[in-house]
Amino acid sequence: MVLFFLIAAFLIIPLVEIWILIQVADSAGLFNTIGLLILLSVIGAWLVKREGLSVFRKAQNELVQGQLPERQILDGLLILFGGALMLTPGFFTDFIGFCLLFPPSRILFRTILIKRMSSRISNQHSHIRNGRVQWVYSKRQDETIEILEASHLEEDD
DSSP states (O other): OHHHHHHHHHHHHHHHHHHHHHHHHHHHOHHHHHHHHHHHHHHHHHHHHHHHHHHHHHHHHHHHTTOOOHHHHHHHHHHHHHHHHHHSOSHHHHHHHHHHHSHHHHHHHHHHHHHHHHHHHOSTTEEEETTEEEEOOOSOTTOOOOOOOHHHHHHHO
């Protein structure tokens, strides 16, 4: 299923990009279209830098407070993907890239990503509580697990 989606994306997206570029060049002119693409790339690079630094600072603050920066990690990945889309010439990929770079729309993408990851992670051996995965290795909750230290293992040899 994923392979089919990737093949379709690599075939359909360039065709959509070419069609949109032809339509814009037909109405605005070739040089204006190229100038607009360059302008969008410059604005996109500035947004990637600004949003990336903002997410990095938030992640550092959470680490200093002893918390795991879960949202910032996902936001960083979405910003990275949005920046890669901004490098791809075309208006369609630029639009998707801008959506990933703006915080309000990035929240929507992050929520969808978390729900998809949660549904893939959750199975009979894991439980998701408050957005965190808890792995259960035994059906008996009162069962203890003995952990051997490396020094004990070396003495047995």
